[in-house]
Each structure stands twice: as C-alpha cells, then as structure tokens.
Amino acid sequence: MKKLGYLLLLCVCALSITIFSDKANAAEKTVYFSDTHEVLHGNPYTGTAFDINSPKPAGSPGYTFSNDPAITDYINGVQQIPADADIVRLQIAWADFEPTDNGFSWDRLDAFMNRINAEGKTVEFQLLMSESPDVANDPNVFPYIYPPAWLFDVKGASFRMAPYNGIYSAKQPIYYDPIFLTELKKAIDAFAARYDTNPGMAWVDLRAFSLFGEWSGWNDSSNFPWPDSATRKRTLESMIDIYKNAFTNTMVMMPNPGAAVVPSDSDANTQAKRYTAFGFEHAAANENWGFRSDTVNSAFPWMDYGTVSENVWINRLLRRDHIQVSEGGGWDSGIMLNNPRMVVKNAIEAYHSNLQGINNTSFADWNNMKAAYGEWFTTLARYSGYRFVMPKATYNDKVKPGGNFTLSQTWINNGAGFSPKSYALKIDFTDPSTGGVVWSGTDVTLDQTRWFKGDFHDVNSSFTLPEGLALGTYDVKLAMVDPAGNPKISLAMPNGNGNLYKIGTVNIASSSDSYTDPAPRAQFRVENEDYTGASGAYGVSPPPEGEFGALYMEHAGDWAEYSNVDVPISGTYTAEFRFSTEEGNKFHVEVDGTDVTGSIITPDSGGYNKYRTLERQITLTSGRHTMKVVREDGRWFFMNWMRFTLANPDEIKIQAELPSLQDGTWLFANDAINDDGTVGVSVIDMGDWLQYDQVQVPQTGNYLFQMRYSTVNSDALKFKLLVDGVDATGELSLEDTGGVKKMKTSDFNVSLEAGSHSFKIVWTEAHANIVWNWMKFNLQGSFSKTIEAENYNMQWNLNKEYEWAGKDTGIVVGTYMDGEQSVTAVGKFNQEDYIRYENVYVPYTGLYLFDFRVASDAVQMFRFEVDGEPNSVTVPDTGGDGNFVNSSKWIKLTAGIHNFRIVYESQPTGKGMLLDKFTLTAGTTGLKAIELQGASELKVGETMQLNAEAVYMNGSRNPVTTGAVYSSSDPTVASIDANGRVMALKWGMTVLTVSLEGQSGSFTLDVTDPSVELMTINDTDSDIIYVGDYGTDSRRGLGDYGDDIHYFVAQGDYFEYTFEGTGIAVVTEKFTDMGIIDVYIDGMLQSQSTAIHRSD
Secondary structure, eight states: OEEOSEEEEEOOOOOOOOOOBOOSSTTEEEEEOOOOOOOOOOOTTOSOEEEOSOOOOTTSOOOOTTTOHHHHHHHTTSOOOOTTOOEEEEEEEHHHHOSBTTBOOOHHHHHHHHHHHHHTOEEEEEEEOSOBOOTTTOTTSOOOOSSOHHHHHTSOOOEEEEEETTTEEEEEEOTTOHHHHHHHHHHHHHHHHHHTTOTTEEEEEEEOTTTTTOOSSSOOTTTSOOSOHHHHHHHHHHHHHHHHHHOSSSEEEEOOOOSOOOTTOTTSSSHHHHHHHTTHHHHHTSTTOEEEESOOSSSSOSOOOSSSOHHHHHHHHHTTTSOEEEEEEETTSHHHHTOHHHHHHIIIIISOEEEEEEESOHHHHHHHHHHHHTHHHHHHHHHSSOOEEEEEEEEESEEOTTSEEEEEEEEEEOSSSOOSSOOEEEEEEEOTTTOOEEEEEEETTOOOTTOOTTOEEEEEEEEEOOTTOOOEEEEEEEEEEOTTSOBOOOOSOSSEETTEEEEEEEEEOSSOOOOOOOOOOEEEEEEGGGOSEEEBOEEESOOTTOSSOEEEOOSTTOEEEEEEEEEOSOEEEEEEEEEEEOTTOEEEEEETTEESSOOEEOOOOSSTTOOEEEEEEEEEOSEEEEEEEEEOSOSOEEEEEEEEEEOOTTEEEEETTOOSEEESOEEEEOTTHHHHSOOEEEOOBTTOEEEEEEEEEOSSEEEEEEEEEEESSSOOEEEEEEETTEESSOOEEEOOOSSTTOOEEEEEEEEEOSEEEEEEEEEEEOBSOEEEEEEEEEEOOOOEEEEETTOOSEEEEGGGTTOOSSTTSSOEEEEEEETTEEEEEEEOOOTTEEEEEEEEEESSOEEEEEEEEEEOSSOEEEEEEETTEEEEEEEOOOOSTBOOEEEEEEEEEOSEEEEEEEEEOSOOOTTOOEEEEEEEEEESSOEEEEEEEOOSEEETTOEEEOEEEEEETTSOEEEOOSSOEEEESOTTTEEEOTTOEEEEOSSEEEEEEEEETTEEEEEEEEEEOTTSOEEEEETTOTTOEEESSEEEEEOOOSSOGGGEEEEEOSTTOEEEOOEESSOEEEEOOOBTTOOEEEEEETTEEEEEEEOBOOOO
C-alpha cells in the first residue's frame, strides 16, 4: 500500500411597452407600443363561439330552432349573449325556414337577427340541408328534419334509407337527383336574398354531412351509392356553386373533409386526389371561403403528418388563404375536459384556428364551462384568429398646411389565424381639448390578409394635408375601418377608444422640417412541419426547444415543399435555418424550382435533436412562391423553422474576403465556409491590413460592431478599426473560439458619421491564428420593453407536454408582495416548468439588458431561451415573497420577431422562484466580460482581496464595486465574502466566480498546506487497476503529465487505486465528446466531476 498525505492522479477518462419617442432629426418621431394582452371582442371572423341551441335534455327529444326555449328567451330579451362571446352558432334546419314548398317562414329568424344586430354580435349559420336521422325512433338525436318532408312527398325527390350505427336509418336524398339540387338552390337563394347583406352574418356552413366525407358517425360519402366518380365530383361542385352564387357578401364555410383517404377509390386514394374528387379544390378557388374541422379536442395531439389524414393535410395546404374554424365535443365530454389545455393547444398551435368551439353550453352552462376551462378559455379567446399590434410607428411631427404627412408603420399579428378581408387605415387629427376631428385621411391600400404570426410588415401611408388646415398641435389617431369609414377592428394596443387609437401628437406649423420616409423592412417565418407536399420527409413531435413540431428528413432525395410562402417585399433576405444534424450533412433550398442556396454543408448542431441556426443570403421577389427543402445525402436531419429577414437599411455587412486593398493576408480560406457559405480571410499576421472603400454609413450614430471569426489556437489577437485613416476604436481583442471550425461573433461599439467612408482593419497582434469571415455595423437606438410574467402565450412542463394533472400541472399565477406593493407574479415553479412569450418585436440589432424581477427563498436557476438559444440566469436568495430584486443578463438580439422561453431548472424549495416581469433595454455599453485578478496560490490561513474588473463593448473598463455576486466552488477549501475577500481554509483547489449582469469571470485558486505531503501518481503506475474498455496513448505532445494517458470509451468503465492518505485529486482534460466521472472512496460516492466542455 502506498502511503501519502494527498494523492494526485493524472489521466484522461472519456465516459459516455413602455411608450416613448426617439427623434433622429427635428421632424421625425418614433413611438413604440406593446400588446395589451386583453381579450379582444367584436372583430369579424374571429373570437369565441357560443352555442345558443339548447343541449338535449336527458329523456327528452330536444328542440329545433322553431321551439327551442333558449332561442325564445333570447328573442324576447330574457337572455343576452354573454359579453365574452363573439360568434353565435345557430343550427337551423331546412324545414325550419321552408316548412312547405315555397312556404318560407322568416318571422322568428328575423326577430333573432334583430337581437343579434342590437347586441353587435354575429352568427355562424349551420344550415342543416342533408339527410336527417331517424327522429321518430332514435332517442339519441335531435328532432331536426333536414330536408323537409315535402321534398320527397310533394316534389318527388328520390331517396334511400341509409343505415347508421347498426340500428337506425336516415332518409337520405339521392344528391345527384336534379329535383334535390333544384330545390336546394331555391332554398339557399331565398335564405341568401334575405340575410346575405345582414351585418349580423359571420358565415354560413355548407353543412351537408355525408357528401364531403365528414366523420359524423353517419353513412359517409365513401359508401354513398354514387354511380361513378364523375357524378360525385360534378354533384359536389354543383352544390358548392349553389352557395357561391347565392352568398356574394357572406363567407361560406366548407365542412370537415373527413378522416382518411379512400384506398379502394382510384380517384381518392391520396390526399391530393381526394382534395379534388370531393370538391375541396373547387371550393378553395372561392376567395374568402373558410374550412372547418369538427374534431379538435384533447384526445391526442391533433396534427397528423402522415399520408392518410385528409383533414390536417387540407388545413396545412389552405391555412394561409382560407380561415380555419374548429370545434370539439360537448364542453363536459371526456375528450374535452380530460385536458382543457390540449384542446386549446391543438386549436391554436396545430389548427391555427380563427374560432374553436367548446360545444353545447347554451346559456345554462356557459359559466360552468368557463370555470372548468379556467385560464385555457382565456388563452383560447386571446389568441384565436388575428390579433394586430403596431409595435412601432415613425412619422414627421412638424408639417405645414398643404404639406405631406407620412406615417410609417410596423405591424405584427400575435394571433394564430389571419384576417380574410382587408381594412383601410384611417388617420384622424383631433383637437386635444374638444376631441373634434380637424382632418382625416384614409389609406385604402392597407392589406392585412397576408399578415401571419412570426412576420412583421412595414407600411408607409402618405397624405397631403389641406392648405387651410389651422395651425396648432393635434392628437394623431388611427383606426382600421370598414368600407363606410367606421372603425371596425379592435387592436391589441393601448390608448384605444371605440377602435380608434391615439399614437402621438403632430405640430401643424407655418413651415415643415425635412423628412425622409424610412426604407421599409420585412420578416417572415415558415414552420417546417407546415409543409404542403413531401416525399420521404415528414413531421415529428415538438423538439425539446419548443415550437409545435419539426420536419424530419433521413434519406438523400427527401424533400418537403411549401407552396404558400408569401414574400412581402422584393430584395435580399437573410435566410435562417434552425436545424439539428451531424457535421457534413447536406441540403439545399429551392424557390419556384430554382436552387437559391447551393449545397449547404451543415456544421454539427451539438447532438441528436439539439438545434442551432445557420444563415444564407438569398434574393426573393414579392408575391406567392413555392419553397422546397431538399436533402442531398443520408443520415438523420431535423429542421424546426426558417426565418427570412429583408436586408436592414440600418445595417452594414462587409465580407472580409472582399477588400478594396489589402496587405499580407490570404482571401480564400475555406475553413469556415460552412458558417454562411462564404470563404474567409486567413494567414493574418501582425501588421497585416485590409481596406474597404466606399462604405455607405446610412446615419450618424452609435453602431454595434460585430466581428465573425474562428481561431486556430489561443494566441493573442488584437486589431483596430480605422475610418478614413483615423483610429475609431483603439486596440480591440478577440477571444479564442476553441478551434477553427468553431465560429464566434465578438461585439464592440463604434461611433460613425453618415456618408461614404473607407474602413481599414489593422492587425496589431496576430500569428496566422484566425479565420475572419465578416464584420457588421448595426445602428443603435433607444428602446425598452416590459413584459409582465403572466402575459405568456403558453405554459406547462416539458416532461408533461400531453398530460393533465389538474390546472396546477404547470406554473400558477398569484398575488404576492414586492415590499409594500401587491404584484401579480408567476410562481409554483417545478423543475422543467416553462412559460413561453411569442412574437416579441425589437427594432434594433444589438445588446439588450434583460432585468428579471424575481424573488426566491434560495439560489435558483432558470434557462432563458431566445429562438431556442439558451442563456443561464441565476436567481439569488432574496428572502422570498416580499423581496423582489432584478436579476440581469446581457443578451444580443437581432432586429425583428423573437420567441422567448423560460425553463425552470432547479428543484424548488419553499415557494421557490417568483417572477413578476422582465424588461429588455437596448444598450450601447453592454457588459462583455468580467476579468479577475488575485493570487493564484494561497497557504491555509492566508487571505487576499479578489479584484474584479468589468469590460464593456466600447472597450472601457470599470472596477466592480457593487451589485456583483461572489462564490466559491468549494467553500471548504476557500471562502469568499460579499466584498470579494478570500480566506484559504484547507488544501485543495476551488474556482472563485464573480457574476454581474449575467456575465461572470472565474479564477482558479490553489490552496496549499505545508503539513500535507503531496504525491503525484501517473496513469501508468502499475498499482492502478483498469477495468473495462480502455486504451492508451503515449507521446501525445500536448502537455500531459508523462506525455501519456489512459482513456475509457464506455459507460461504467473504471479504475481502482489503493492508497493511504487524506484525499485525492483526479486530473483530466475536457472536451465536447467526454463524459462524467464519479469518484468513490471506500465504496462511497464522494464527488462527481464533468469532463465535458461545451462547444459554445
């Protein structure tokens, strides 16, 4: 047995809004707005559904429209449609309004519509025009008579007795009989003549159950005795034309297309064939028609990415051209109440619904339903359909009479659906003292029908003011208006009154300041699981980083196509692809059949189902396009989303390899070509330089200066930027990236003046150890946005995504104390609980300081993800509820739309973490790093002061004096107090860390003890016993002790060493492909150490 005081083993073990304005010049005002997160009511074609028909009482045959007591009470004023209901769903049968041939009965329906108009509601008419059940004998059906008896008895329409449910039969018309089609047209024409222009009309359902394949439990269309496929197609299209020709103002809603293709039908044995054979392609040619599903519930994740389901295939194909409407079962049925969140998640995230029905409430059960669904009813109401916000507007706020007033708007849609109709933009100047309108202008070109979630659209509206407009300061208000000029759309914006929203003030003066319209910007997003056609590729469950699903492509030649991509503005776009795969896999992207990216070779994403983003520059023209993602080789490959951002007029991007002049460098380095598809600059040594002439700076101001590069080794790298021969930055340093294939972007700050300039990069220290790809300059500006924690889009737990363990399965919103003030905060976090905030707009690319307002009774951790990219945030022990503080983190964001997710990583103690809100503020002096200074070695009993220095983007350095958190990885070796005072306690090593504003610096301290004898044992010592699959490597030349190592390759492998002493230390290198080391002494686990080094 070896005797020693402390053992050191050396080996390698690889185991498996706030509103404010910002003036760029005297005439320009910019204002920002945030989503109010209020539930919006009254917008056309969206909202919450209310079933007015009474549910069928037990033991009773139920009611029809003609005798329903709930409808009678409503007509008589006894009942009102609930304030939080928007679209009233009414079932009415053919026999209700034409009980005899040509004997139309409208009085009751007229009275009903009068009440609807008086309350400002709209109606979804479910016209029951097909076969009716056996109402005389079947106790489980309503007594509706769909085609009235006279159709068969008087007009002689042919029919058959169609069996259903194995017991009863429906009296089913022979739909291609000319008598049926003639009488159907007459009835529909009469209904439309009376109500088509009624303002209370939302839409009319083409509710012919069996014809189009709806899974109604009746004899479906696959079994209807069509004489041939041509007759079926002709009959279905004739019925569609009857509705199309009758309703020229009212939307028509197509029925559910059914559950599956028909393998035995050669005309309908694929999704595309059935789409044509059953009339849906014909219906989709009608602008502003909608499509529905009757089965969005909680029984399973709704979206089916296979090749059989017709319903979800049509949904993906048409959801950007025709609104989608869904409904589920009865509100208290098992497939609804067993997981209310899944109902909502399916409707919003899978179906992209404008309206989701929670059925069979009527007046009696409306409040019971709301109580049962809780927050999920509110979430459904808030995010169904469209939800327009103008997060930014810029206008000239000093204009003379007769001058031009221009309002540049940025619009986003925070809802799951879209608006099928456009609404003009109206601008009012109003007298602030009287509220009277002194001038009004309308921009009829505004088109909201292509505004989808994940996009932003810039719109310039210009107006010529009248010569006689009186001088003065006026309020500026805007509205989206109907053809009559009345404010029509409720916006998710503050300062609204009657759908008219104040956005600022304007000064009408005797002279105008010069003003230039800002160049429009745009961004749009494609979810990869939303393909409209595919070969080999298919959709899969949500990736760990979130979103609803992803695309999987495993084989060469697999492809997925997106035939409904709308490009808002022609130009050069940065295309971002969020993918997961191994290094060296290939794919490309086609637009309208043309390869626009070339073969893209992927870097390693970090592991299976772990995602990263790569970019390419592509040119697109405005309009509708078909985009295709094509695999070029095999192996696993996921893609989550694609985002396309129009070149930002406030950004300057310079490819390093394209200088006007240079000295000493190599311009064709392909080491980093997989990063963005371009070569880089290498063989850079001290004194080398590259010059870039005629650089156009758009505006005088402060710019974020980004350098994209990778390093060969850790040798020092320093440079400076000269602008027109003048040093603009001083000497700047670049950090080691960890390898030539590991790209990094370093951020700095520089002030630039508008105009044409010559930029020169001079390398003051370099040793052929860098590959430089590009540099960017992004104009900075003032911006701040606060998001209340309870205003999330979705929440739950990552390990229980499809489970329901009660309403508290995820987080819980409650009332807490911040000092003496009551606040609403998110709490009751469990490990892996998450909250998601979607469609967050930021105007500038730059560093943002995130201040999370938190309270906790212990040190906690959460992961803050931006578009899937993780950022660790530490929450200090604040003393719990009543003691909220700001926990800060600097994070770089690009201009545009982002999705945030907070994932709680700790095991909660007590009340755990509470989150009140978080604020992001654009900053030009972002904290880059914390650098530490102190003795690297202390003896037991000695003390020292650990000094910390904050390094900022602009190159400035400040001593850290307040606000920092100090910690020791092993406080038994050395302790550190809140002021950075260190006390050495016993032999060993510890890592001292100082954290500030999300940045941290670490410092390794070696504590020695003269009374402890240290003996170093090399990995080749004969007394070490190795067990398992291990190997050896000698003469490595990498600085290993003895220049040799032992390594393990399988989980569970181990080595043993018997000694006598007081402790051991195991020394190993770290790398991305290594694992975890458990250290046991005398059979007891003493510690666990990681040999994994994160690649990022």
